[in-house]
Amino acid sequence: MSTLIVYAGKYGCTEKCVNALTSQIKDPVEVINLHHDTVPELSNYDCVIVGGSIYFGQFQKACKQFCTDHLLDLKRRKLGLFICNAAYENTEQFLKEAYPAELLEHATAKAGFGGELNLENMRFLDKFLAKIITKSAQKENKPLPSIHWDEVEAFSETMNLHLV
Numbered sequence: 679m680s681t682l683i684v685y686a687g688k689y690g691c692t693e694k695c696v697n698a699l700t701s702q703i704k705d706p707v708e709v710i711n712l713h714h715d716t717v718p719e720l721s722n723y724d725c726v727i728v729g730g731s732i733y734f735g736q737f738q739k740a741c742k743q744f745c746t747d748h749l750l751d752l753k754r755r756k757l758g759l760f761i762c763n764a765a766y767e768n769t770e771q772f773l774k775e776a777y778p779a780e781l782l783e784h785a786t787a788k789a790g791f792g793g794e795l796n797l798e799n800m801r802f803l804d805k806f807l808a809k810i811i812t813k814s815a816q817k818e819n820k821p822l823p824s825i826h827w828d829e830v831e832a833f834s835e836t837m838n839l840h841l842v
């Protein structure tokens with residue numbers, strides 16, 4: 679069995695989660711970044727995992743487009759769907775808005791992995807807003823956004839069970 683992971687992110691958080699998934703999924707894994715790579719023929723894979731990050735409540739456009747373009751193919755394969763989102767408490771709502779309902783229904787695993795605000799490489803406006811998010815969290819004594827590695831592991835375990 680072979681797995682294709684298809685993702686789109688901006689500042690490295692989604693990529694980190696994809697790297698973790700790649701090492702945790704038992705079968706051979708190929709990865710493509712929708713911002714740089716060409717989408718291969720999906721019929722070469724038994725399983726597809728799609729993931730991307732949320733900005734201003736919106737899922738990565740490239741992921742949305744990929745799901746629309748390959749809806750039927752995705753419904754014919756084992757499927758995992760995830761998002762990276764700083765507002766972890768809104769995961770269910772973000773998932774609903776990110777992916778077509780029929781893919782969510784079909785998916786073996788679906789999850790929000792939390793998020794990170796990697797200020798170093800951010801463009802000016804993103805950095806400005808990320809600082810506001812960080813400050814308001816600190817003011818309210820809320821924890822800063824972080825990757826929920828337990829969710830990543832649980833996701834891999836579910837996918838592995840269904841890959842056997």
Ligand SMILES: Cc1cc2nc3c(=O)[nH]c(=O)nc-3n(C[C@H](O)[C@H](O)[C@H](O)COP(=O)(O)O)c2cc1C
Pocket residue numbers: 686687688689690691692693731732733734735736762763764765766792793794795796803804805807808
């Ligand atoms: C300008 C900006 C807007 C964001 N908007 C949201 C949002 O609406 N909801 C949310 O949950 N997270 C939001 N985030 C957090 C990102 O989803 C989080 O940082 C994620 O880990 C980014 O992953 P990436 O580096 O792979 O793109 C925002 C981050 C920035 C910098």
